[in-house]
Amino acid sequence: MNAIIISAILGVVMMYSGVLTKNTSAIRNVAIVGLIVLLGLNMAEGCGYQLFHINTKGMMSFEKYGLLFNSIAFASTLIYFLLSGRDIEKVGVYVAEYFALIFFILCGVAIVTSFNSLLLLFIGIEIISIPLYILTGADKRNLKSNEASLKYFLMGSFSTGIMLMGITLIFGATGSFMLKGIAPLVTGAADAPLNIWLVSGLLLLFISMAFKVSAAPFHFWTPDVYDGAPSVFTSFMATIVKAAIFVAFLRLFDGAYGEMKGAWQSIISITILLTLFIGNITAVFQQSVKRMLAYSSIAQAGFMLFALFGFNEFAKEGIILYSAAYSLATIGIFAILIKMKDYTFEGFNGLGKSQPVLAATNTIFLLSLAGIPLTAGFFAKYYMLAAAIKNGTQFWLVIFAVLCAAVSVYYYFRVIQSMYFKTGNAETSTITPAFKYVLIVLAGIVILLGVFPQLLLSQMYF
Amino acid sequence: MSTVPLTHILFVSTALFFTGMYGLFTRRNMITMLMSIELILNSVNINFVAFNKYLFPQKMDGIFFSIFIVTIAAAEAAVAIAIIINLYRTHKSIDVDDATELKW
Numbered sequence: 001m002n003a004i005i006i007s008a009i010l011g012v013v014m015m016y017s018g019v020l021t022k023n024t025s026a027i028r029n030v031a032i033v034g035l036i037v038l039l040g041l042n043m044a045e046g047c048g049y050q051l052f053h054i055n056t057k058g059m060m061s062f063e064k065y066g067l068l069f070n071s072i073a074f075a076s077t078l079i080y081f082l083l084s085g086r087d088i089e090k091v092g093v094y095v096a097e098y099f100a101l102i103f104f105i106l107c108g109v110a111i112v113t114s115f116n117s118l119l120l121l122f123i124g125i126e127i128i129s130i131p132l133y134i135l136t137g138a139d140k141r142n143l144k145s146n147e148a149s150l151k152y153f154l155m156g157s158f159s160t161g162i163m164l165m166g167i168t169l170i171f172g173a174t175g176s177f178m179l180k181g182i183a184p185l186v187t188g189a190a191d192a193p194l195n196i197w198l199v200s201g202l203l204l205l206f207i208s209m210a211f212k213v214s215a216a217p218f219h220f221w222t223p224d225v226y227d228g229a230p231s232v233f234t235s236f237m238a239t240i241v242k243a244a245i246f247v248a249f250l251r252l253f254d255g256a257y258g259e260m261k262g263a264w265q266s267i268i269s270i271t272i273l274l275t276l277f278i279g280n281i282t283a284v285f286q287q288s289v290k291r292m293l294a295y296s297s298i299a300q301a302g303f304m305l306f307a308l309f310g311f312n313e314f315a316k317e318g319i320i321l322y323s324a325a326y327s328l329a330t331i332g333i334f335a336i337l338i339k340m341k342d343y344t345f346e347g348f349n350g351l352g353k354s355q356p357v358l359a360a361t362n363t364i365f366l367l368s369l370a371g372i373p374l375t376a377g378f379f380a381k382y383y384m385l386a387a388a389i390k391n392g393t394q395f396w397l398v399i400f401a402v403l404c405a406a407v408s409v410y411y412y413f414r415v416i417q418s419m420y421f422k423t424g425n426a427e428t429s430t431i432t433p434a435f436k437y438v439l440i441v442l443a444g445i446v447i448l449l450g451v452f453p454q455l456l457l458s459q460m461y462f
Numbered sequence: 463m464s465t466v467p468l469t470h471i472l473f474v475s476t477a478l479f480f481t482g483m484y485g486l487f488t489r490r491n492m493i494t495m496l497m498s499i500e501l502i503l504n505s506v507n508i509n510f511v512a513f514n515k516y517l518f519p520q521k522m523d524g525i526f527f528s529i530f531i532v533t534i535a536a537a538e539a540a541v542a543i544a545i546i547i548n549l550y551r552t553h554k555s556i557d558v559d560d561a562t563e564l565k566w
Contacts, residue, residue, distance in 0.1 A: 147561045161502035168509040175518040
């Protein structure tokens with residue numbers, strides 16, 4: 001509850017700070033301090049210290065798991081502010097409003113990690129989506145940005161319509177929005193037969209969530225939107241937002257779909273198969289690094305879907321580790337990409353000579369995304385596949401995922417190859433020493449999580 | 463006076479839902495597409511109120527949900543109109559077929 005209320009208040013504070021001062025670095029500092037307060041209060045709630053005692057009538061419950069994910073999301077956002085804060089200022093003149101919208105999105109993130117009722121799932125996802133439509137179109141004079149935001153809006157509200165239709169059918173069948181009220185009818189514990197409204201409702205809800213996490217065959221908006229949006233905001237929506245919606249997805253399954261595992265596993269395995277295949281194969285043919293990262297985010301979503309497939313303790317731990325590893329690495333890569341003049345692979349030629357620190361840290365992040373041992377990405381992928389194997393039904397899917405991970409090494413290493421083994425002069429905008437220090441710290445965290453994943457996972461249990 | 467059965471209302475709401483979906487996929491004018499999205503959301507509202515009245519008259523959940531949908535639809539429409547106006551300034555048109563910077 002701390003996180004939801006404080007982040008909403010901070011959003012309003014940021015809007016007023018935009019009215020009171022035009023000094024952009026002051027606004028950025030307010031945002032960073034506010035985020036540190038938010039992170040601290042969220043961790044304090046994990047230790048039982050609550051600022052607000054609000055009776056939510058069981059519609060929300062604040063468990064260790066959701067709070068830990070909130071902490072990861074807020075910490076990633078803090079790193080994102082420190083790395084790319086200056087680039088947010090370059091997007092347009094309404095700097096304070098961009099920060100305010102990001103805080104509102106964080107409020108939505110805190111809601112979707114703790115909902116117990118489909119009403120709050122809907123509200124949380126809308127609180128995340130509506131500010132994102134605006135941020136996507138933030139670069140007002142850029143045609144690409146305008147179109148991306150239009151496209152994102154059409155696809156987003158279309159999937160919202162599908163989600164709402166699903167929720168109303170579920171309501172018609174069960175008379176409740178609570179996950180606890182739906183579960184007995186889904187599992188057949190109540191004596192009613194599984195009726196057609198309930199099944200079609202659950203299916204529509206699944207489709208709309210697949211839209212939101214950009215799982216194939218509902219992924220087609222992702223590359224265009226990620227490509228057209230200003231790079232700083234692509235970085236935010238490809239990482240923190242996507243991971244948050246995955247946690248919501250897992251929570252929904254945990255509550256409502258759980259016992260019907262067998263029936264859902266075939267649908268999910270087809271989704272995983274398509275997502276991994278389309279994401280990885282299309283990423284190979286991209287010429288622009290930004291577009292390649294968009295497809296790579298689809299491919300990574302395929303791996304995160306294994307959490308829903310496996311659905312056991314491994315999966316729950318895995319999604320925490322995966323979201324941390326994926327968010328940190330992708331934020332790092334995007335922060336470096338924003339500094340480049342040219343977004344194609346050729347633009348990275350010779351970066352190893354001109355900017356050794358950037359090239360070295362970029363290599364670590366790319367290795368982590370590819371899942372090479374000693375980086376966080378390795379254990380993240382390991383946990384996901386272990387969850388699927390422990391579940392024990394469709395072993396071929398795990399083999400397919402490993403093959404896809406091997407394909408992904410190709411396009412990640414293409415960037416490394418152009419940085420170190422090709423001659424050229426990669427042009428960057430000015431790099432401050434502080435930027436380099438934060439990058440080194442971030443790379444350190446990625447390696448630390450890769451060697452000792454228990455540092456993060458043990459937080460779940462006390 | 464006999465009451466209208468639930469199936470009739472569900473028929474209307476389903477028809478509205480698919481009208482909205484058809485409009486969203488066939489129309490190329492952005493304002494019409496926005497109207498189609500509103501149709502989809504309103505069909506859901508009808509569904510909620512009908513289910514609540516006929517099947518669960520002792521509860522208020524469905525009616526409250528439809529109030530939330532109306533609120534959020536208003537917020538969405540505000541953002542959508544802003545996006546459309548911005549696009550009109552750059553393209554001098556509100557036809558989606560003219561917006562071809564990205565591969566559609």
